[in-house]
Amino acid sequence: MARHTVLGKGPIGRTLARHLADAGHEVHVLSRSGPRPGSPARTEVASGGSVAHHVVDGADADALTTHARGSAALFNCVNPAYHRWVTDWPPVAAALLTAAERTGAVLVITGNLYGYGAGNQHMHEDDAPATRETKGRVRARMWADALARHEAGALRTTEVRGSDYLGPGAEAHAHAGPRMLTPLLAGKVLRPVGSADQPHTWTYLPDFADALVRAAELPAAWGRPWHVPSPEPLTLRQVAERFAAAAGAPAPRISPVPVAVVRALGLVNPMMREVAAMTYQFTEPFVADDAASRRALGLQPTDWDTIVARTLAAHRADHPGPVATRP
The missing domain is CATH 3.40.50.720 (NAD(P)-binding Rossmann-like Domain)
Structure with a gap:
């Protein structure tokens, strides 16, 4: 020890x-x-x-x-x-x-x-x-x-x-944390920043x-x-689709917040100003190569099916309530 x-x-x-x-x-x-x-x-x-x-x-x-x-x-x-x-x-x-x-x-x-x-x-x-x-x-x-x-x-x-990051313990501000899961499981519209269709490392x-x-x-x-060794990149839409399918929830409805709107909010809100500065992470591919670390550290990432199952279980434990059903 x-x-x-x-x-x-x-x-x-x-x-x-x-x-x-x-x-x-x-x-x-x-x-x-x-x-x-x-x-x-x-x-x-x-x-x-x-x-x-x-x-x-x-x-x-x-x-x-x-x-x-x-x-x-x-x-x-x-x-x-x-x-x-x-x-x-x-x-x-x-x-x-x-x-x-x-x-x-x-x-x-x-x-x-x-x-x-x-x-x-x-x-x-x-x-x-x-x-x-x-x-x-x-x-x-x-x-x-x-x-x-x-x-x-x-x-x-x-x-x-x-x-x-995502997974058990992720807090409200995490892009693929409760901010995404709570409306997704309720069948409500997701409002990510910038875009939901660019490849992204999670x-x-x-x-x-x-x-x-x-x-x-x-x-x-x-x-x-x-x-950090991480699973294959997915768009936020693909991540949301995996969680929805695993939960039996409706297919995600996604309406991104335009970057211009985030920048406008940043004129009066210091936190949003800093968020606006990082929107490039979701309006263009954002992929981290982890080949060197996998070899040197001897680690492999957790697969997406396991990530989804464990994250979903932890979220449900922390946020009990009904899940919207597929039509």
Whole structure:
């Protein structure tokens, strides 16, 4: 059993913590709010592993160091509000670098595909950052700073990059989470942003956790980024059709929100302004190549039938209610 520290308790952080605990590890989850209301600060699982929650400011390097000391890996699973990345990310990223240097824990960064930028319709880990968008630049700078410390011998790090995620535990804002499933199962119109007919890579949350853990424990994975092994790309329409068929719900009715409308909303809403900047992900192909990571990490993605079945079961457990029937 090893000790691991996870900063952040969003969908990825929670999935990762449970994955590690189920493998028998001692997991310490750090967040600004601690355990969820009504939940214990520490829980044990049948495997002998445990998850303990601590209230910690992610920008406090001393606090991160204290909690990460003795950890095999320090996982960055934080995700600030979209419109606050420029202000909120740099101090957290700097604190994590300091804590990794002080403790010797492998810093494993939960990354995304924003740094590649628009127009890169088939992304590879070796592609140079080309984004002109603010959030992508923030993420690209974070990885560049971590890699520079790694190459200088100050710490050990890797970044695991996933696409839009889905699966048990996905929250309301996820494109293929409750935002899609709730109206789909009720037979209502889906309102995705931009388009529902461009090929898109989707990352299953448990596969994300698998890749983070494997990258942390494999020295050959350190010093470079990896894409989470993900199933074959599907359009959002195809994803919705698979879920509808599995649930016995009517075929999806889809009416995308035009990009122009999202941009107009962004004039008065900072969050929508940042969403508008990312609409290229759904108005052009958005596909991540994971061949290198499958070979290096020794992982294969979960198949679509399993993803749909498990995600649908989890959604129904969290959102009980009747499902619209096919005519």
